[in-house]
Amino acid sequence: xxxxxxxxxxxxxxxPLLLIDLHTDAGxxxxxYLWTPGEQHLAPVAKLLEAxxxxxxxxxxxxxxxxxxxxxxYTLLGVHNIVLFAMSGIDMAAWxxxxxxxxxxxxxxxxxxxxxIPAYNSKxxxxxxxxxxxxxxxxxxxxxxxxxxxxxxxxxAREDLQAIREVKEAIGPNVxxxxxxxxxxxxxxxxxxxxxxxxxxxxxxxxEPVRADDFAGCARLAREIATPIQIGxxxxxxxxxxxxxxxxxxxxxxxxxxxIGGVTGWMRAAxxxxxxxxxxxxxxxxxxxxHLLAATPTCHWLEFVDWAxxxxxxxxxxxxxxxxIPERPGLGMTWDExxxxxxxx
Numbered sequence: 547x548x549x550x551x552x553x554x555x556x557x558x559x560x561x562p563l564l565l566i567d568l569h570t571d572a573g574x575x576x577x578x579y580l581w582t583p584g585e586q587h588l589a590p591v592a593k594l595l596e597a598x599x600x601x602x603x604x605x606x607x608x609x610x611x612x613x614x615x616x617x618x619x620y621t622l623l624g625v626h627n628i629v630l631f632a633m634s635g636i637d638m639a640a641w642x643x644x645x646x647x648x649x650x651x652x653x654x655x656x657x658x659x660x661x662x663i664p665a666y667n668s669k670x671x672x673x674x675x676x677x678x679x680x681x682x683x684x685x686x687x688x689x690x691x692x693x694x695x696x697x698x699x700x701x702x703a704r705e706d707l708q709a710i711r712e713v714k715e716a717i718g719p720n721v722x723x724x725x726x727x728x729x730x731x732x733x734x735x736x737x738x739x740x741x742x743x744x745x746x747x748x749x750x751x752x753x754e755p756v757r758a759d760d761f762a763g764c765a766r767l768a769r770e771i772a773t774p775i776q777i778g779x780x781x782x783x784x785x786x787x788x789x790x791x792x793x794x795x796x797x798x799x800x801x802x803x804x805x806i807g808g809v810t811g812w813m814r815a816a817x818x819x820x821x822x823x824x825x826x827x828x829x830x831x832x833x834x835x836x837h838l839l840a841a842t843p844t845c846h847w848l849e850f851v852d853w854a855x856x857x858x859x860x861x862x863x864x865x866x867x868x869x870x871i872p873e874r875p876g877l878g879m880t881w882d883e884x885x886x887x888x889x890x891x
Contacts, residue, residue, distance in 0.1 A: 565857065569890055570643050579641040601615070609810050612637065653841060655693060656837065676708065693722035693867065734798050764795035765793050793822065799814050803835060803838065816838075840871055
């Protein structure tokens with residue numbers, strides 16, 4: 547990672563990726579990747595993928611049928627966490643292969659037109675001293691964005707408030723600022739800091755202030771804090787998102803392609819968001835997420851990171867605050883094989 551990222555729950559400086567190639571009899575190779583917080587976690591996900599590959603060998607590249615078969619096989623183990631990660635990786639690769647077979651970008655395959663998707667720069671603004679924080683905020687805007695994400699969760703609420711003030715002053719009133727606590731607060735502390743942010747103003751959403759699965763706590767925050775509450779990157783499949791929406795746990799949602807169930811899970815989640823009238827953004831995976839958001843009725847914001855860019859021949863690019871969906875078939879990803887060998891673990 548070009549910019550190490552410090553959050554309230556830990557710091558990351560490398561992005562461990564599991565690259566997936568799905569080979570088909572027709573010659574198309576579907577590609578996708580997964581991410582884990584730590585290199586040591588790649589191996590168990592890879593083992594799961596290998597086991598699933600044996601189960602699927604010889605099957606049609608039909609994502610709905612693949613998902614149904616794998617859900618049945620892994621019911622007793624539980625279709626969540628790394629089991630769901632592996633299934634999502636296969637699902638995204640299968641959809642990529644289908645797009646290649648039809649010679650169409652995934653967005654068109656889903657019935658949408660490739661178009662520029664609003665994006666915010668999420669590559670930095672971790673918890674750090676204020677002077678380098680302000681400098682980094684200005685640098686992130688020069689990369690083609692008019693919206694950025696700031697991580698919060700310092701020991702003292704006043705320190706968080708000062709970080710917001712310094713960054714807002716530097717970026718100006720025309721730049722959208724979202725903040726993320728990375729599940730770092732108790733409900734009581736989140737209420738306190740949320741009210742401080744309300745009084746300060748100028749924050750577009752407050753992301754994951756408390757534990758991700760505490761829907762009752764999130765619902766209380768959504769009721770009592772004026773600034774919109776954003777959650778969703780930890781939804782384990784559309785069913786989990788349905789529970790959150792039923793609980794009134796948030797104002798916005800932002801599923802993660804790896805956790806929601808790949809393309810198949812995303813489209814089911816998009817229907818839930820449409821039914822609830824809730825704007826839907828993405829978490830990580832901009833290469834896939836730009837296609838998915840194009841087909842999302844309540845499309846909101848794409849979270850932009852460049853973690854996979856070093857191993858891609860043609861990484862997605864941002865311009866004028868948007869990411870343009872490539873017209874290449876499928877997800878439009880091709881590995882830079884020399885880079886893959888250089889970074890291989």
